[in-house]
Amino acid sequence: MEIRKVQLTGSSSYVITLPKEWITSHGIKKNDPLGIIVQPDGTLLITWKTKGKQIHRTKEFYVDDIDDATYLFRLLVSAYINGYSTVIIKSKERIKSFVRECAINFTQTAIGPEIIEETIKSITIKDLLNPAEMPFDKTIKRMYILARTMHEDAITALKKKNKSLAGDIEPRDRDVDRLHWLISRQFNILLKDMTLSERMNITQDEATYLFLMSRLIERIGDHGVKIAKNVPVLIDKKVNAEMIEMIASASNNSLKIFTSAIDAWGNKDIKGANENIESIKNLVSSCEEINNNALNVKGMSSISTGYIAESIRRTGEYSADISELLLNHLVKE
CATH class of the missing domain: 2.10.260 (Pemi-like Protein 1; Chain: D)
Structure with a gap:
């Protein structure tokens, strides 16, 4: 110094x-x-940055030695999350068709990036979204609504034996993912550009807290998908009504913890956050009871029931983690 x-x-x-x-x-x-x-x-x-302009950073990927579309997609997502405003995909030869398809898939998935230029040997992707125009809190609320309805619909699909509804849940998880990517991107840009903190009226501490919170909600969405994927097995195996009711009750309890965590955040309720952390004990007991009953059932239905109970429990635990994050954050204020 x-x-x-x-x-x-x-x-x-x-x-x-x-x-x-x-x-x-x-x-x-x-x-x-x-x-x-x-x-x-x-x-x-x-x-020296007094005009509130976004820092423009460019990342180049040479794809001559890349033949895996999944790997390339991950590279593009990583560049997006790390705050690069422009990504250029280059090749010594003609761009392979899977590379172009991957670039299109990426721009259709992430929020903001668009292909602005394309030649035989290159593709230029530019992020057109001003990060200051998407407040963290609104994105968090949207993620919560999506993740909660995914869980609710998965249990509704089980109750009504609706495989179509269960199959509709996984595509919605992509919306949760892309919102989490957006928050991750904004967080990384904010760490490099303190003027963004001023424009968004948010401190680095608050941004860190909301970034960690979005990661937990994204995981809750993942568990909604896991529940939905196991619902068709229970429908096919005609699991009894008592087991379905136990699963529905545990899921309802889990979502109450999730909602209470979000409410405590919105109200800055430190006591509510603490009570929410304690409430996880009853949920764990309910999930253990489901697992014990599942042992009496043979075949795939027992395994799927166990997976569902595990995802319900993890959803409650992640929700309690959100409350713990809030408690730690409010103590610092």
Whole structure:
């Protein structure tokens, strides 16, 4: 850390000189404006970025040696999450058809990226979404609604023996994933650009908390899919009504914990968060009872019942984790 002394000019103006290397590297000249941001810990952040423009970063991928579409898709998602505004896919030869299809699939899945230029040997993808236009809290609320309805519909499918409804749940998980990717992207951009924190009216601590929260909701969505995938087995094996009712009751309890966690967050209710953490004990007991009863059933229905009970339990535990995150966050305020 470089130490510089504060000087007094006139009777009331305090002045500090700035490092010449920093000034020249950013092309700052006499009378140019600089931004000063007061940090939560009392320190000052001095920035040359005063116009609120997004930092543009470019990532290039050479795909000549890539023959796996899944691998390429993961690379594109990783670049998106890490905050690159432009991704260029390059090849020494003609772009392979699976590469183009992968790029199209990526732009149709993630929020913001679009293909803006394409040649025989390259594809340019640019993110057109201003991260400041999508508040963290609204994205979290949308994720919650999607994940909750996925679980509710999975249990409804079991009760009404509706395989079609069960099959409709997995595609909705992609919406939860893409919203989590968006929050991850915003979080990473915010870490590199403190002016975004100002524009979004959110501190780094709050952004970290909401990023971790979105990760837990994304996992809850995954467990909704796991439940839905095992529902057709129980329908085919004609599991008895008593078992279905036990599963439905446990799921309802799990979703109550999930909803209470989100309500506590919205109300900044630290006592409610603590009570929600304690409520997980009854859910664990209910899921253990389902597993014990499943041991009396032979074949795949026993295994699927166990998977469903596990996903219901994990949903409740992730919801309790959301409450624990909230409690830790509110204690710091």
